[in-house]
Amino acid sequence: MPGPTKDSLDLDADMTGVQMRDAMGQLLQKLRYEPTAKRIRATLGGRTVVDTTRAMLVWEPRRVVPGYAVPYQDIHAEISLRSSTPLENDAVGFMLPDLSKVPVFDPRIPFDVRTTAGEPVEVRVPETDAAAAGFRAHDPGLADHVILAFADFDTWFEEDDEIISHPHDPYGRIDIRGTSRHVQLMLDGHVLADTTRARMLFETNLPARYYLPMEDVVAPLEPSSTSSMCSYKGYATWYSATIGDQRVDDIAWQYEHPLSDAADVRDYVAFLDERLDLVIDGEQQKRSVTPWS
The missing domain is CATH 2.170.150.40 (Domain of unknown function (DUF427))
Structure with missing residues (x-):
């Protein structure tokens, strides 16, 4: 040979x-x-x-x-x-x-x-x-x-x-996967959400997002006047949260009527963990730096 x-x-x-x-x-x-x-x-x-x-x-x-x-x-x-x-x-x-x-x-x-x-x-x-x-x-x-x-x-x-929003990128995509990792979102020692039923959304060049069942969100959420749109996911409703004795504006969002690519996160809620403490399986994660930090 x-x-x-x-x-x-x-x-x-x-x-x-x-x-x-x-x-x-x-x-x-x-x-x-x-x-x-x-x-x-x-x-x-x-x-x-x-x-x-x-x-x-x-x-x-x-x-x-x-x-x-x-x-x-x-x-x-x-x-x-x-x-x-x-x-x-x-x-x-x-x-x-x-x-x-x-x-x-x-x-x-x-x-x-x-x-x-x-x-x-x-x-x-x-x-x-x-x-x-x-x-x-x-x-x-x-x-x-x-x-x-x-x-x-x-x-x-x-x-x-x-x-909507912009053309789709043929070299970018989103993937959604269910996960049993223990996901906690906290701020100043206050727990906002705690779940082992999250869905992880992976999007090209962006940090993974954790979408959580609304039943596993502890902090009171109130719809805000803010809305946004994503070319891949659709139109989002935003929420403000009461955490301890403070109100944090526009900290979470939800796709109530997502586009087909994001159907698996319908009615789940995600948080801007750039501004919160994200704890995965007991280990606090480093805060990501993104355009929304």
Whole structure:
């Protein structure tokens, strides 16, 4: 049986393993794009102004979720240059120290915080005067495409399913697993929740979340006026808690009508353990640092 060749031995000698998170962190500071086979549609001012099977997913530098870039020919509205002063990006962003040494941009960071060379444009529906921001990047891979501000449009669809918050990342996902670990959430010695019936939600590049049966929550919870949405999980209701003699606002959330990917945490409640003491099987965990810390 022939042995390895010299070339293969040299190749093996030059290859060094890399942790995937480190590789993703290095790519985070680059402009990234990927074609999608999905039909993408968007409405603006009550009209369908985007309808394409040639869209690209685009991650501008430091952005952790993608946007859509659409060919000019597939945008059925007026497109013109717009004046825009790029917002300073050095002082904005959120730390994800496990992933990046520089602040990252999540969907809360405005579209016009720019780290890519190019020209701002506007997409306008003359009949209704509805308008949305866009950006034409000076990159050959995105020639003849416009990156569109997701939040400026009325609705987005991948095929026939509505998409909320931002496009789905083909390299990110969520997994939900039941666990019998002993999970306790505490603050200043007060127990908020205590369970061995949690469901763990694993999401790419984020700490694991523990979703707990409401019956195992000890601290009184009161619905707040805050709401949020997640592209993978749906719309969340938030709660404030009374802990000892203090009230802690917006410390927990619940998906009462989750999207299909998150069906297994329906009616379970999760806590921002970045701001609490999380104890697993009797061992206190180090508090994670995330954009919600």
